[in-house]
Amino acid sequence: MFLPRIRVCASITLIIITITGCASYSPEYADFSEPLTRPETAHIHVDADIAEFIAFAHEHHPSVKAAMADIESANAALTSAGAFADPQFSVAQGLNNSDFRTLSVEQEIPLFNRRGMAIEQAQIAKRSAQAQLDAVKAEVSVNVVAAFAEYLYVLESQALQEELIQLLKQFTAVAEQSYATGSVSLSDLLRAQNAVDSALAEQLNLEQLVISQRARLNAALGRDSREPLAGEYSLVDSHRNFAKLPADIETLYALADENSPQLALSRFAIESQTVARDIAGIAGLPKLMVGVEYMNEAMGSGTFAGMASVSLPIWRSNYRAQREAAESAYQAAQHRLYSSQLEVQADLSIAIFQWREAERNRELFGKVLTARAEQAVATSLSNYQNGNASYTDVISSQQEWLSFALAYRRALANQLTAVAAIKSLISSGANSEVSNEKH
Secondary structure: HHHHHHHHHHHHHHHHHHHHHHOOOOOOOOOOOOOOOOOOOOOOOOOOOOOHHHHHHHHHHHHHHHHHHHHHHHHHHHHOOOOOOOEEEEEOOOOOOOOEEEEEEEEEEOOOOOOHHHHHHHHHHHHHHHHHHHHHHHHHHHHHHHOOOOOHHHHHHHHHHHHHHHHHHHHHHHHHHHHHOOOOOOOHHHHHHHHHHHHHHHHHHHHOOOOOHHHHHHHHOOOOOOOOOOOOOOOHHHHHHHHOOOOOOOHHHHHHHHHHHHHHHHHHHHHHHHHHHHHHHHHOOOOOOOOOEEEOOOOOEEEEEEEEEEEEOOOOHHHHHHHHHHHHHHHHHHHHHHHHHHHHHHHHHHHHHHHHHHHHHHHHHHOOOOOOOOHHHHHHHHHHHHOOOOOOHHHHHHHHHHHHHHHHHHHHHHHHHHHHHHHHHHHOOOOOOOOOOOO
């Protein structure tokens, strides 16, 4: 009687283990050749300024949405971190005595503040996720401003190229008249015509460049690269409204050390490793289980018994290794914070230099050199008509005017990008504002 029951129980156990081990899992993966989501096309306000572009990107860019999803994940993890472990229910059935059986329920009691540490770890993860969202928004803001500034620069270049073409056509008309009267050579006329054709070819290149820069801006905004951009945008107006330094230089460094999203992430990493070190410190302490057991025999009444059990943390080398690993991870987090501080200081210094360089170029090319070049163009063309200037003088003055005008607009675009980089380093949130006092 005893042996057959053992064989039956062993057979059932073997069948269960075999079925469980042979179970297969076939998840339904998404088709990554197609977009995971197809959101409705969001429209930007006509003639939107930089602030509106940034706000649009913060609402629609997929990297921002991913960071927000991480926050929701951290919220859910915080709920589970505070939950108790599931109780354990067990059943025992006698083999040589089928009338004997026991039922028991046990629950682990989180001693030594284990539950509080788990909750604190989850709270740190949530704060870190929020800091990551701020860092993503700051990066998106920089990308939007840089793309928008470059887009405006190409539009301005296109307009300047059109002005140059008109000047060259005017000069070519003068050269044709002068050639008809025999006052200039054929080579001057041919070079003037070649200059017009070359400028027209450059204009076509700029038209294609506008398309690519529009695609870059759309990508920075979180839109399809082929979406149109309606409105009349001005590089000068955008610069006037956005390109001022938000504070004096010393204040900028203090704000970066206090509010930088990158530094916030590093500080949260230290907090997380601090808790992890405390968790490793109590890992070698026993765990307590309490419960109740019910025992029953066919010929006797059932019996209830209270139970208490503890783990036996006898493998001390394992727990010592955990403490050493946690301590090393804590030291590494501290070094990473210092490294991040150096990187933020260097990035801020570079951005301030770029802003100052662009400011000097803006003053030089915008208020001095471009005005002089415009006068030189008019004078050289008049002198050429009078026979007092050569073809080279006219073309050189026109090319000089174009290079100075482009340099002025490049300074405006670079200053916009530099300010965006500075603001991303000193703000705890991408939308926070500080004093707009210009240094």
